Each structure stands twice: as C-alpha cells, then as structure tokens.
Amino acid sequence: MVLAQLGGSISRALQQMSNATIIDEKVLNECLNEITRALLQSDVQFKLVRDMQSNIKKIVNLDDLAAGHNKRKIIQQAIFNELCKMLDPGKPSFTPKKGKTSVVMFVGLQGSGKTTTCTKYAYYHQKKGWRPALVCADTFRAGAFDQLKQNATKAKIPFYGSYTESDPVKIAVEGVETFKKENCDLIIVDTSGRHKQEAALFEEMRQVSEATKPDLVIFVMDSSIGQAAFDQAQAFKQSVSVGAVIVTKMDGHAKGGGALSAVAATKSPVIFIGTGEHMDEFEIFDVKPFVSRLLGMGDWSGFMDKIHEVVPMDQQPELLQKLSEGNFTLRIMYEQFQNILKMGPISQVFSMLPGFSAELMPKGREKESSAKIKRYMTMMDSMTNEELDSTNPKLMNESRMMRIARGSGRQVREVMEMLEEYKRLAKIWSKMKGLKIPKKGEMSALSRNMNAQHMSKVLPPQMLKQIGGMGGLQNLMKQMGSTKDMMGMFGGGDK
Numbered sequence: 001m002v003l004a005q006l007g008g009s010i011s012r013a014l015q016q017m018s019n020a021t022i023i024d025e026k027v028l029n030e031c032l033n034e035i036t037r038a039l040l041q042s043d044v045q046f047k048l049v050r051d052m053q054s055n056i057k058k059i060v061n062l063d064d065l066a067a068g069h070n071k072r073k074i075i076q077q078a079i080f081n082e083l084c085k086m087l088d089p090g091k092p093s094f095t096p097k098k099g100k101t102s103v104v105m106f107v108g109l110q111g112s113g114k115t116t117t118c119t120k121y122a123y124y125h126q127k128k129g130w131r132p133a134l135v136c137a138d139t140f141r142a143g144a145f146d147q148l149k150q151n152a153t154k155a156k157i158p159f160y161g162s163y164t165e166s167d168p169v170k171i172a173v174e175g176v177e178t179f180k181k182e183n184c185d186l187i188i189v190d191t192s193g194r195h196k197q198e199a200a201l202f203e204e205m206r207q208v209s210e211a212t213k214p215d216l217v218i219f220v221m222d223s224s225i226g227q228a229a230f231d232q233a234q235a236f237k238q239s240v241s242v243g244a245v246i247v248t249k250m251d252g253h254a255k256g257g258g259a260l261s262a263v264a265a266t267k268s269p270v271i272f273i274g275t276g277e278h279m280d281e282f283e284i285f286d287v288k289p290f291v292s293r294l295l296g297m298g299d300w301s302g303f304m305d306k307i308h309e310v311v312p313m314d315q316q317p318e319l320l321q322k323l324s325e326g327n328f329t330l331r332i333m334y335e336q337f338q339n340i341l342k343m344g345p346i347s348q349v350f351s352m353l354p355g356f357s358a359e360l361m362p363k364g365r366e367k368e369s370s371a372k373i374k375r376y377m378t379m380m381d382s383m384t385n386e387e388l389d390s391t392n393p394k395l396m397n398e399s400r401m402m403r404i405a406r407g408s409g410r411q412v413r414e415v416m417e418m419l420e421e422y423k424r425l426a427k428i429w430s431k432m433k434g435l436k437i438p439k440k441g442e443m444s445a446l447s448r449n450m451n452a453q454h455m456s457k458v459l460p461p462q463m464l465k466q467i468g469g470m471g472g473l474q475n476l477m478k479q480m481g482s483t484k485d486m487m488g489m490f491g492g493g494d495k
C-alpha cells in the first residue's frame with residue numbers, strides 16, 4: 001500500500017528533523033522538501049503541494065518563536081493541520097437520514113469501482129438498520145445489470161434494472177419511483193462509467209441527475225488514477241453537483257494521493273474508502289484519524305471503537321476471570337476466533353495503533369489466517385459440549401479426534417493441528433493466571449495490574465520483535481495509556 005509508504009516517508013522526515021540538535025531554517029526546509037517529494041510521488045497535485053509548503057512556512061516562523069517553545073511540536077502540528085486542510089473542504093456532505101427517503105447517485109470513470117461501491121454503501125447502511133435499494137441505470141456496459149443484481153442478491157438488497165430498456169433516464173426514474181413507494185430510505189442509483197472527453201455520456205449523466213433529483217451525488221474515484229484525478233473530478237463536478245467522494249482500491253498499489261486532489265477539485269469531502277473487493281472492505285473516512293495514521297501517530301479512537309464494536313465491555317471482566325483461574329477451554333478459543341473474524345481485517349485494525357502501519361501485516365497472509373480460523377471453527381462445530389468446556393488435555397483421545405474429523409469433513413491431521421494451536425494458546429494464557437481482575441465496570445484498574453512483562457508473555461514473539469522488543473513495548477504502552485484493549489487485540493480479541 002503506497003499510501004502507507006507516504007506516511008512512512010513523512011514520519012521519517014519528521015523524525016530526522018527531531019534528531020537535529022537545533023531546528024533552524026535549513027533543517028525545516030530539508031524536512032519540508034522531503035515531505036513535498038513524498039506527496040508528489042504519491043500523485044498529489046503540484047499546486048496543492050506548493051501551497052501547503054508555503055502555508056507551513058508562513059505559520060512556522062522560526063525567528064518569531066520565543067526560546068523554549070517546542071518548535072518540533074509546532075512544525076509537526078502545522079504539517080498535520082495542512083494535510084487535514086487539504087482533505088477537508090470545510091463543509092460536510094449531505095448526510096442521508098434513516099427513515100427519511102434519500103436518493104444517492106453514483107458517478108465516476110469507467111472501472112473506478114462504482115457498482116461494487118454502490119453495493120458496499122448499501123450494505124453498510126443495511127447493517128445499521130436502513131432500508132436501502134439499488135437501481136442500475138448503467139445501460140452502457142453489457143453485464144452491468146447482472147453485476148449489480150448479483151451483488152445485491154448476495155447482500156439481500158432489493159434492486160431494479162432492465163435487460164431491454166436502453167434509456168438510463170427512464171430506468172433511473174422508474175427505479176426511484178418504485179422504491180419510494182416501497183418506503184426504502186436509501187435509494188442508490190448506479191450510473192455508467194465515463195471519461196471527461198465523452199461529451200454525450202456527460203450529457204446523459206446530467207439528464208439522469210435532473211430527472212431523479214438526487215439528494216447527494218457521489219463521485220467514485222479509483223485511488224490509482226494519479227495526477228489525472230484533479231481534471232477528471234473537476235469535469236464531473238461541472239456537469240452534476242458532486243457532493244462527496246469515495247476513493248476505492250486503497251488496498252492496492254495505488255499511490256492514493258489523487259484523493260487529496262479530488263477533494264480540492266470537487267470541494268467535497270471523502271466520505272468512505274474502499275479497501276478490497278469484498279462487501280465489508282469499506283471504511284468510513286475521517287480526516288483527522290486518517291492523517292494521524294498517515295503520520296504514524298495512530299488513530300486511538302478508531303482503534304477503541306473497533307474493539308468496543310466487537311467486544312461488549314461488560315463481557316470482558318467475565319472472560320478475564322475465567323482466564324485468571326487458568327481455565328482456557330476450546331470454547332473460549334472458539335469465541336476468540338469469532339471475535340477476530342468480526343473485527344475485520346487485522347491490518348486495518350493494526351494501522352490504527354500508534355507507530356504501526358498496515359505494511360506490517362501483508363494482506364495475503366491475513367486471508368490465509370482467516371481461512372485457517374474458519375477451518376478450525378468448522379472442526380470445533382463437530383465437538384460436544386464436554387469437549388468444548390473441558391480443561392483436561394487427556395480427554396481428546398484418538399477416537400474423539402477421528403469422530404471430529406469425520407463430522408467436519410477434515411483430516412485427523414488437521415484436528416491434531418487445531419488442538420496443537422489450542423495448547424499453544426492455553427500455554428500463553430496460563431501465564432496470565434493469578435492476574436488480579438477488576439470488578440465489573442472497573443476496567444481501568446486492569447491497566448494498573450498489567451505491565452509490559454505480562455504483555456510480553458502474551459504477545460506472539462514475532463509481533464514483539466516488530467514492536468521493538470521489551471523497550472518498544474514499554475513505549476507503546478506508555479503512548480496507549482492503558483493495556484486493557486491491547487490484551488483483547490493481541491490475545492485474540494476478547495479479553
């Protein structure tokens with residue numbers, strides 16, 4: 001992910017500046033030049049980068065800073081603010097309201113990921129209790145309707161389209177009317193992809209917009225579009241009133257900087273980013289946490305939200321209690337696996353931690369480990385309650401293993417491998433035995449009872465190495481202020 005590299009380059013430039021004994025004009029210039037280079041390499045438009053550089057210079061007047069001022073902090077803050085300013089047009093986009101009908105039209109270049117993103121957007125809202133519906137007004141690309149239909153069916157979202165009608169305006173209007181009658185509160189209109197050179201297609205897009213009167217037009221942009229982003233985004237904005245941007249394929253090798261340019265061109269905020277081909281690989285976009293992550297400063301609140309999303313706080317002490325008694329059972333392992341899968345891509349969660357980046361967890365390996373977790377869970381589904389709740393390692397004899405293998409359609413070898421994994425985790429968790437457990441609602445007390453020593457025992461060795469050993473861990477814990485959520489994170493998501 002090249003955007004992570006941009007973050008890395010900026011962080012390094014700031015670090016180098018921090019290492020200098022005195023921060024003078026020369027050191028500041030070197031740092032800014034380094035950041036400028038990184039932004040240009042990431043395809044951010046030249047003019048934006050130049051403006052940012054001169055703004056920072058205006059804010060950070062080294063001569064004016066009285067002695068004793070923390071210049072590094074001021075410079076870092078100025079860079080942070082400027083990057084936020086680039087990504088924040090200053091006014092929020094129209095936000096649909098649950099229960100009240102809104103029409104949202106998606107536009108963008110060919111292949112930018114509109115159809116996929118329409119479904120992700122619908123699915124995201126459906127999970128939150130909305131009644132979304134999809135309308136396929138793409139009569140240009142053969143197969144577009146089938147694609148939308150397939151996606152919508154998978155997500156159980158109602159859809160509208162036609163194999164025979166060639167007028168996108170007619171389909172769009174009919175679709176919107178149909179779903180209005182059905183009381184859908186989020187009607188999403190997918191349009192065909194087009195380029196700024198294709199005047200006729202732009203006119204058609206304008207007509208669809210005029211006929212359906214969308215409350216919000218979302219410009220979908222592939223993050224690999226590069227320097228062309230500004231001009232293309234501007235062309236769309238001139239034809240229809242683009243109100244928000246979604247940047248797709250942020251998981252790929254794209255440079256991602258075009259997103260900054262698209263915001264500038266459309267004067268509209270990025271509201272979501274696409275991070276994969278799957279339906280749930282879709283993240284809400286917030287400027288400050290994003291820039292924070294980019295600069296390696298972490299997104300503490302996002303991380304906490306993610307943890308709280310999957311592990312209700314009041315369940316945590318209960319589990320800790322069991323663990324402190326040394327009762328790590330297969331059922332606990334099963335529940336942990338469920339939480340890991342619910343948490344979504346580990347690399348995503350990882351990049352929210354201060355000092356971490358998504359680069360640490362290659363995507364390929366992540367998919368592999370989810371598949372493994374799912375395989376283990378299938379085998380555990382064939383276990384009896386006695387087996388799941390036992391703490392006696394001798395219980396799992398050969399005949400039980402053979403039965404589980406048969407029941408789950410796996411090999412005995414795989415059952416043995418899963419039990420080995422269980423033993424490994426049980427051993428790790430046995431080190432937590434005797435840990436003083438806070439009462440319900442007193443989670444903060446846990447951080448006082450935990451120290452880096454405890455943590456280092458729980459972390460997988462490879463991860464401990466990545467953090468920078470005991471020293472790195474102590475620093476990280478200091479930055480995080482509390483360890484309770486880290487336990488959940490590294491121990492498997494549920495403590």
Ligand SMILES: Nc1nc2c(ncn2[C@@H]2O[C@H](COP(=O)(O)OP(=O)(O)OP(=O)(O)O)[C@@H](O)[C@H]2O)c(=O)[nH]1
Nearest residue numbers: 110111112113114115116193248249274275276277
């Ligand atoms: N890796 C990755 N692939 C994505 C993402 N979003 C979309 N894609 C893929 O991009 C390709 C194009 O997506 P579509 O949704 O068909 O694009 P479209 O803009 O509707 O295409 P047109 O209708 O031809 O304009 C598909 O293979 C998608 O799976 C993303 O966030 N990450």
